């Protein structure tokens with residue numbers, strides 16, 4: 001399983017969480033990756049943990065003030081990038097442009113989507129993976145794998161029907177090893193989560209719990 005910890009804009013020490021994630025990654029068959037704020041990419045990558053950007057812009061070098069260049073994310077040590085997160089929605093043309101930018105920079109890509117129809121549309125753009133996340137469950141602690149298992153299974157089927165090379169992840173409310181195992185049993189090959197680690201009293205313990213059954 002691929003376990004991607006999105007630190008969003010939570011007020012936690014990204015390096016401390018990255019170090020804990022690197023330790024747990026070394027103890028398990030799962031791959032744990034951390035997506036910090038852009039300014040923290042290099043410091044997180046220096047811990048050795050697989051590092052992801054939360055977003056890259058659909059542009060290359062040039063006159064694009066306020067952009068997040070895929071090339072700079074890669075140079076800072078990122079291995080991949082989220083795109084179209086529920087909290088960073090993009091127009092269709094911009095998802096396509098950001099995927100092209102990520103590909104130019106050698107970044108892996110996960111395109112987020114609300115539901116199976118959006119998963120199918122996202123898969124048609126050729127990312128490495130799609131992640132289905134019902135927005136109403138994000139940050140609730142109620143795992144999508146329990147609250148809405150059909151949406152995960154339907155997302156897997158929708159992506160397979162378009163391109164079976166695209167991995168399917170799920171996210172929203174996932175915080176325990178039981179949630180990760182349930183996601184796997186529904187056909188997901190990865191999970192995307194945030195608050196279960198970034199808001200935990202003990203993020204290292206939360207990370208260890210995530211991999212208890214992978």
Ligand SMILES: O=C[C@H](O)COP(=O)(O)O
Pocket residue numbers: 006085086133137138139140141171172173174192193194195196
């Ligand atoms: O990027 C992560 C997802 O939005 C899920 O967030 P959550 O784990 O806090 O529900």
